[in-house]
Amino acid sequence: MSAGSKSGISYDARGLAEPDAVAPMTAEIDGDSARIDATDLTTRQINLELRRLIYVENIHNVTVANPGSKHSLGVGILKRCNITFEGSPGWFACGLIDGPIVKIDGRVGWSCAENMMSGAVVVERGAGSLTGAALRGGDLVFKGDVGARTGIDQKGGTIIVQGNVGINTGFMMQRGRQIICGNAGHNMGDSMYDGAIYVGGKIASLGVDCVPGDWTDADTELINRKFALYDLGTPPPFEKFVCGKQLHNYDALEPSEKKLVI
Amino acid sequence: MCGIAGIIHRDGAANIGAELTKMLQSMKHRGPDSTGYALYGPSDDMIVIRFVLAEPGEAGGMHMEERLERNRQEVESRLAKIGADVATMQSETGYAFRATVRYSGELKPLADYLEDVPGCEVLSLGNSLEIVKDLGDAETVDGQYRLGEFTGTHGIGHVRMATESDVDLASAHPYWAYPFADVAVVHNGQLTNYHYWRRRLERAGHRFQSECDSEIIAVYLAEKLQSGVELETAMKESLDDFDGVFTYVCVTGNQLGFCKDEMAAKPLVLFESEDMVVVATEEIAIRALVGREVDTRDPYEREVKVWQV
Numbered sequence: 001m002s003a004g005s006k007s008g009i010s011y012d013a014r015g016l017a018e019p020d021a022v023a024p025m026t027a028e029i030d031g032d033s034a035r036i037d038a039t040d041l042t043t044r045q046i047n048l049e050l051r052r053l054i055y056v057e058n059i060h061n062v063t064v065a066n067p068g069s070k071h072s073l074g075v076g077i078l079k080r081c082n083i084t085f086e087g088s089p090g091w092f093a094c095g096l097i098d099g100p101i102v103k104i105d106g107r108v109g110w111s112c113a114e115n116m117m118s119g120a121v122v123v124e125r126g127a128g129s130l131t132g133a134a135l136r137g138g139d140l141v142f143k144g145d146v147g148a149r150t151g152i153d154q155k156g157g158t159i160i161v162q163g164n165v166g167i168n169t170g171f172m173m174q175r176g177r178q179i180i181c182g183n184a185g186h187n188m189g190d191s192m193y194d195g196a197i198y199v200g201g202k203i204a205s206l207g208v209d210c211v212p213g214d215w216t217d218a219d220t221e222l223i224n225r226k227f228a229l230y231d232l233g234t235p236p237p238f239e240k241f242v243c244g245k246q247l248h249n250y251d252a253l254e255p256s257e258k259k260l261v262i
Numbered sequence: 263m264c265g266i267a268g269i270i271h272r273d274g275a276a277n278i279g280a281e282l283t284k285m286l287q288s289m290k291h292r293g294p295d296s297t298g299y300a301l302y303g304p305s306d307d308m309i310v311i312r313f314v315l316a317e318p319g320e321a322g323g324m325h326m327e328e329r330l331e332r333n334r335q336e337v338e339s340r341l342a343k344i345g346a347d348v349a350t351m352q353s354e355t356g357y358a359f360r361a362t363v364r365y366s367g368e369l370k371p372l373a374d375y376l377e378d379v380p381g382c383e384v385l386s387l388g389n390s391l392e393i394v395k396d397l398g399d400a401e402t403v404d405g406q407y408r409l410g411e412f413t414g415t416h417g418i419g420h421v422r423m424a425t426e427s428d429v430d431l432a433s434a435h436p437y438w439a440y441p442f443a444d445v446a447v448v449h450n451g452q453l454t455n456y457h458y459w460r461r462r463l464e465r466a467g468h469r470f471q472s473e474c475d476s477e478i479i480a481v482y483l484a485e486k487l488q489s490g491v492e493l494e495t496a497m498k499e500s501l502d503d504f505d506g507v508f509t510y511v512c513v514t515g516n517q518l519g520f521c522k523d524e525m526a527a528k529p530l531v532l533f534e535s536e537d538m539v540v541v542a543t544e545e546i547a548i549r550a551l552v553g554r555e556v557d558t559r560d561p562y563e564r565e566v567k568v569w570q571v
Binding site: 068069070071087088090091106107110125126127128129144145147148149164166167168185186 | 524525527529531544546548555557558559563
């Protein structure tokens with residue numbers, strides 16, 4: 001299963017040789033649940049063990065203990081299941097997943113759940129930058145602060161942050177929702193195409209073409225439903241922000257028509 | 263890419279050489295070309311000089327051994343002539359040296375005089391600062407220079423992936439803020455107005471050891487410190503003076519601080535406890551040091567923070 005070289009030696013993201021890049025078969029299995037102690041495992045071994053348990057053994061609940069911020073953990077899982085990380089999985093956690101419900105009892109580094117398609121990732125603390133980049137579906141929930149460029153290029157799904165977010169949140173967002181309970185940094189929603197950003201705190205500045213939006217009952221319903229779903233308490237009052245659709249890319253005129261207008 | 267790290271102990275000296283090695287080795291994937299340390303040991307009346315007489319690749323060349331010995335003797339002779347009383351002179355590699363001297367004069371003439379010796383580059387000068395850098399990963403450099411034995415209060419380190427200049431010692435971090443004692447910087451990013459600041463600082467009489475943009479930061483900050491500006495203020499001013507994307511960590515004899523640019527484009531993770539403050543490009547480096555789950559955070563854009571020893 002490993003992407004080995006001709007010599008049979010493969011390398012993990014840190015350049016460490018993994019001559020035995022096969023599932024380590026070290027998990028303790030108990031019925032429909034399993035537990036992996038990742039202390040002495042490399043990134044690839046942890047991911048291979050996760051896949052073995054979920055795809056081969058058909059285990060539904062997997063716990064990864066001591067993930068040790070090893071980066072790129074829990075990526076590419078395309079099946080409904082429950083995964084719990086007891087600790088920080090580091091950068092690039094849970095990218096490209098489609099289906100799993102992931103609980104992280106720690107914080108995550110940069111680029112959590114990039115290109116996630118469905119399922120949920122609930123992080124008990126905060127996250128670094130580029131969180132939920134190009135998110136396509138599912139829910140991302142953070143109970144702490146999140147870094148810069150949250151939901152950059154977001155194409156769907158919902159990002160909920162109970163703390164603050166940094167600069168360029170929602171940059172070039174195309175669809176989906178962001179629910180930010182705390183403050184937002186400069187240039188929020190810059191060049192967004194569509195979707196909505198709800199902010200409970202202060203906004204340092206709005207980006208180009210990000211404007212206040214009209215509140216509807218559907219907004220209230222969405223927020224109440226998500227807060228109840230993830231047991232987040234009573235939602236604070238929010239302001240809604242959407243795309244003003246004034247940028248050149250919303251110009252519907254054909255080139256020949258544009259010449260006439262000009 | 264590159265990876266940076268810094269530690270400041272709030273409760274006295276610790277084995278910071280070994281600690282930084284653990285952190286830097288865990289970030290080897292961010293830069294395998296060279297590794298460097300700026301370590302702060304106990305401060306006393308002696309001046310510590312770290313210098314090299316050749317690049318590592320040159321050291322095995324023909325007649326190089328005699329040349330290195332001749333130049334080392336010339337350095338000792340010049341130190342004596344300028345009034346620096348040499349107490350110790352050691353070399354772990356044959357081309358990199360550590361000298362301790364009693365000297366009460368200006369540092370700039372001392373550094374300039376030594377660097378007139380062929381191949382000589384002064385890596386650091388100060389009462390407690392020691393910059394050690396060489397090619398290879400952290401464990402390699404630690405092994406070469408026996409940094410595991412180094413005890414001190416604070417330090418910074420850097421693993422370098424060469425992108426805009428050569429794989430050599432001159433381009434390796436940290437950078438000492440020539441000719442100011444005990445100031446060093448590690449940096450991850452690119453300064454896009456490097457040439458502007460280089461010309462401006464050169465006109466002010468500074469010289470640069472490398473073509474690397476990161477060296478600008480060290481000299482820029484040290485100049486401000488010398489004019490009486492506080493380190494934190496100087497770092498905040500750098501946010502408006504430097505263009506580009508950058509996160510850097512600066513250390514002086516009794517301070518360590520970080521600065522993150524207005525785009526927050528370069529990563530940094532911060533861990534604070536009662537005993538220590540640790541910063542690193544990636545959390546994996548903090549984990550490598552403390553060995554357990556800890557609460558960390560990513561500083562935001564335009565954030566500057568400085569701690570005292």
